[in-house]
């Protein structure tokens with residue numbers, strides 16, 4: 001029997017979702033104790049952001065971007081994004097791993 005399926009490591013929530021950028025967030029400052037939204041994401045997640053978390057993007061994690069889940073409404077999440085993804089318009093959706101989204105409470 002050929003073993004031609006690719007398995008991803010099992011340390012991830014396996015579902016990915018559609019997200020889009022939330023507009024009007026550039027003047028929002030992170031909660032006290034966090035130096036930036038990327039810092040907020042890293043401390044909540046307990047890991048360093050190593051790359052843009054948009055699926056299949058290999059850009060650098062330049063910023064902690066504010067995103068919303070497509071179809072969910074206004075709930076905001078932080079996701080490490082490269083400048084290119086962070087600059088997408090709010091009508092453009094892209095995919096990301098659900099487990100990488102950190103809710104802004």
Ligand SMILES: [Zn+2]
Pocket residue numbers: 052053054057058059081082084085
């Ligand atoms: Zn990117």
